[in-house]
Amino acid sequence: MGRGKIEIKRIENSSNRQVTFAKRRAGLVKKAREIGVLCDAEVGVVIFSSAGKLYDFWTPKTTFAFAVRLPRILEKYQTNSGKILWDEKHKSISAEIDRVKKENDNMQIELRHMKGEDVNSLQPKELIAIEEALTNGQTNLRDKMMDHWKMHRRNEKMLEEEHKLL
Amino acid sequence: MGRGKIEIKRIENSSNRQVTFAKRRAGLVKKAREIGVLCDAEVGVVIFSSAGKLYDFWTPKTTFAFAVRLPRILEKYQTNSGKILWDEKHKSISAEIDRVKKENDNMQIELRHMKGEDVNSLQPKELIAIEEALTNGQTNLRDKMMDHWKMHRRNEKMLEEEHKLL
């Protein structure tokens, strides 16, 4: 579509290539915008010039939708690079999950031990430690209960005396 | 570019819209391929139809380059909804973290209670439940320890007898 027909192959003359790039890039983006509007579609266009410069266009919604659907796109291309990148992005967050889950597991085990469960494989030393923890817990708990009770009694007495005064 | 000029606005007739979508989608991809070849560029086109179906095209190198450069693309949109939606993808993962963390907190509280800590705000009923749990734990634990000990003794005796036989 120009003064002459051209073959679709790399334009060797670099300034012609540059001019064609600028014009066709504009054309491509225009078409992308049009199909987006006409057909109520979400469109994204990404172009890297041979010099490595990035040009891109996204219909408004696409910025959102694209990110949401990125995994699907990468899936389709199951290339290592895509997969690796995605994994990379998730690595830190996955690490946190792992950390929290591990913490979770440890606490779960500790809790079960405190309930006398899953203790068969433990060493006598460990069993004794758990028993001590239980005993301490009981002691602490009973002290607290006693405090509560005392305070309760004191409050009751004070109320009684108030009543008497009235 | 057709029998009549059209305004660039959403095509209301849905079958016309569908036909136009298919035609222009093909056109867009063709143009993308051409600029890629002619100008030695890397091009990617992503189209989501209004029905949510994904169509995309990447020049060969782009499949790789795109993934490599994705962070740059997202950076460009960091300020706006891009960031929000990169996070959107993370939401499901974040939800899992939250869930696990919550589980974690609950266990932590339970553990502290079992150690007699942080019990001041508890109701008498709850305190009693904890004491019961502790007592049960102790009972279970002592049973297990006793079993162990018995088994240990039995094994020792058997060894002794073997030795005697030798």
Add this chain to the structure above:
DNA sequence: GATTCTATGTATAACCT
């Protein structure tokens, strides 16, 4: 929904400034 046909509107290659 996809294809085909064809009149017409657009994009753009080659030039020019």
Add this chain to the structure above:
DNA sequence: TAGGTTATACATAGAAT
């Protein structure tokens, strides 16, 4: 290297299949 002009090639709207 960037922007404008124009002849031409191409894309596609509307209609039919």
